[in-house]
Amino acid sequence: TQSTRPQRLLGAVQQNATRGDPRSVVKTIDQFCKHKEWAMNVGDEKGCILDSVVSELNPATVLELGTYCGYSTVRIASLLPPHARLITLEFNPHFAAVARQIIAWAGLQDKVLLVEGASGDWIPKMKEQFGVKTFDLVFLDHWKDRYLPDTKLMEECGLLRKGSVLLADNVVCPGTPDYLQYVRNSPRYNSQYFRSHLEYTKAEDGLEKSVFLG
Numbered sequence: 001t002q003s004t005r006p007q008r009l010l011g012a013v014q015q016n017a018t019r020g021d022p023r024s025v026v027k028t029i030d031q032f033c034k035h036k037e038w039a040m041n042v043g044d045e046k047g048c049i050l051d052s053v054v055s056e057l058n059p060a061t062v063l064e065l066g067t068y069c070g071y072s073t074v075r076i077a078s079l080l081p082p083h084a085r086l087i088t089l090e091f092n093p094h095f096a097a098v099a100r101q102i103i104a105w106a107g108l109q110d111k112v113l114l115v116e117g118a119s120g121d122w123i124p125k126m127k128e129q130f131g132v133k134t135f136d137l138v139f140l141d142h143w144k145d146r147y148l149p150d151t152k153l154m155e156e157c158g159l160l161r162k163g164s165v166l167l168a169d170n171v172v173c174p175g176t177p178d179y180l181q182y183v184r185n186s187p188r189y190n191s192q193y194f195r196s197h198l199e200y201t202k203a204e205d206g207l208e209k210s211v212f213l214g
């Protein structure tokens, strides 16, 4: 049977990256996407911005919406302090299966809880199912028309506290206009745009960092 792009990406990791070395997993995926096949990972340029936000925040509890192959999961988890936890939501079982193997190859499976299902179904269950109080950081990288409804849902479920940080990928390309309008105009957020490029291309894209003010 034909392999899929996520499977080919996993193969590249298993052939070229060092087990237990997150940086080599990240580097291998970026090389694959630059020279073999483009894939919708946050990439190395926006990835450095992601790294700086994570390192500065030193979060104990992180939520990622949209795992895909686990590239940003590995970048984030590799920077977390020992007892910190990252919950990542992936609704596509094939993406989830590949991501589990890539996260394991990086040796980060003990810091990451990959939950299969849709954000809208799981956000309301975070407290009762996983004992989450609030999230210190949320990385939004799933369907772009779900950023706004899921942000409102997190507010309603009391999953954000004063100082919680939302970091959203692709606010320019493919774009998330309704989400941007909301976080930039709501008195409950302090928002900042980090200009960058669409992964592995010269097109403009960027990350929006929004601090919840409570």
Ligand SMILES: Cn1ncc2cc([C@H](O)c3cccc(CNC(=O)c4cc(-c5ccc(F)cc5)cc(O)c4O)c3)ccc21
Binding pocket: 040, 041, 042, 065, 066, 067, 068, 089, 090, 091, 092, 095, 117, 118, 119, 120, 141, 142, 143, 144, 146, 169, 170, 173, 174, 198, 199
């Ligand atoms: C509800 N729910 N809950 C969990 C959950 C998880 C998923 C999947 O992980 C999933 C599947 C397909 C698409 C996405 C969103 N990502 C994108 O669409 C994207 C596109 C491009 C781009 C840019 C330029 C192009 F020309 C083509 C694609 C660049 C990027 O960085 C992207 O993130 C996410 C979906 C819904 C989910």
Ligand SMILES: [Mg+2]
Binding pocket: 040, 041, 042, 141, 169, 170
């Ligand atoms: Mg993205």
